[in-house]
Amino acid sequence: MKDKFRTPVSEEYLSEPAHRVRWQKTIEFAGRSSSSRLLTAAALSGLDLGDRTPLTASLEQLFGCSFESTTIDLDVEPLSGSYAVVTAFEVLEHLYNPLHLLLEVRKILHGAGGRLFVSMPIAKPASLKSADHFHEMSRDEALSLFRRAGFRVERSGEFRIRHPLFYLTGFKPLLRAWYEKVQIYELSVSEEHR
Numbered sequence: 001m002k003d004k005f006r007t008p009v010s011e012e013y014l015s016e017p018a019h020r021v022r023w024q025k026t027i028e029f030a031g032r033s034s035s036s037r038l039l040t041a042a043a044l045s046g047l048d049l050g051d052r053t054p055l056t057a058s059l060e061q062l063f064g065c066s067f068e069s070t071t072i073d074l075d076v077e078p079l080s081g082s083y084a085v086v087t088a089f090e091v092l093e094h095l096y097n098p099l100h101l102l103l104e105v106r107k108i109l110h111g112a113g114g115r116l117f118v119s120m121p122i123a124k125p126a127s128l129k130s131a132d133h134f135h136e137m138s139r140d141e142a143l144s145l146f147r148r149a150g151f152r153v154e155r156s157g158e159f160r161i162r163h164p165l166f167y168l169t170g171f172k173p174l175l176r177a178w179y180e181k182v183q184i185y186e187l188s189v190s191e192e193h194r
Contacts, residue, residue, distance in 0.1 A: 009051040018161040022119070022182060023055040025159045029184050030063055030117055033155070046085040047108070049074060049101070059087060079102030079104040087117045090182075092145075093133040102149035106189055116151065118142075119184040122158065127172075139183055146185070155187040160176055 013019065045066050048056045052069040059067050063085055070079070075097045086105050092098040105116055123129075123136040130136075146153060158181045163194065 009053055012035045015047045016055065017163070021163075022090070022161045023053070023058060023155075025161070025182070026055060026117075026119055027058045027062060029155075029157055029159075030059070030087075030186075033115065033186055045081075045083060046087065047079070047081065049086065049105075050091050051089040055089060074101045076100065079108050081108050082110040083108055084110050084114050085117070086115075089117070089119045090169050091120075092118065093130075093136050096134055098145060099149055101152065101186075102145065106150050106193060109189055112188075112194065115154070115191065116187040117145075117185070118187060119182050122130065122179070122181045124179040142183060142185070146187055150190050151156075151187040152190040154188050156183065156185045158183050 045068060046059060046063055047173070048059060048067045048069050050070060056067050056069060067087075068081070072079075074091065075095050079101075086109055092101070095101055102116075109116060120142065121130070121133070121136050121138070123138045123141070143153065160181055162180065
């Protein structure tokens with residue numbers, strides 16, 4: 001049975017212009033990390049949660065190491081290994097239980113300098129919500145989830161993923177101009193959970 005909340009990485013997905021913009025802005029954000037030099041030195045391998053995409057190859061270039069991808073059910077199965085950097089770009093909104101995944105990431109994140117990079121759409125009104133998202137979170141909800149999972153926010157940002165002219169193509173796209181943004185975070189394990 002197909003799960004409508006699991007987005008397959010298909011040719012259609014990969015050719016979507018908004019994804020290419022998101023990948024570019026994600027790499028720019030990760031590259032500005034104050035700890036990127038430390039991560040590059042410490043990272044023998046990284047973990048990119050979800051399927052491998054062109055973003056995974058860009059992460060490998062940025063951090064100078066290979067990145068593994070996951071093939072397990074991130075809602076219920078355990079993660080294994082030890083990584084200096086883990087990424088979850090556009091993953092949490094597709095999960096029934098993102099807290100489980102974050103607790104698993106905390107277990108495999110190596111060292112005090114280990115980093116988790118996360119991005120997800122900011123919550124939109126129900127009429128604009130993507131059909132393949134189980135849930136979307138406001139900034140406050142995301143911050144609460146991160147704290148509950150034992151993470152501290154090192155940096156955060158927001159960005160848009162569509163060309164400005166897209167928002168002039170109809171009423172619903174015009175509403176998206178107001179609501180559609182991606183929130184992105186660099187997280188570390190909080191002191192009390194190390």
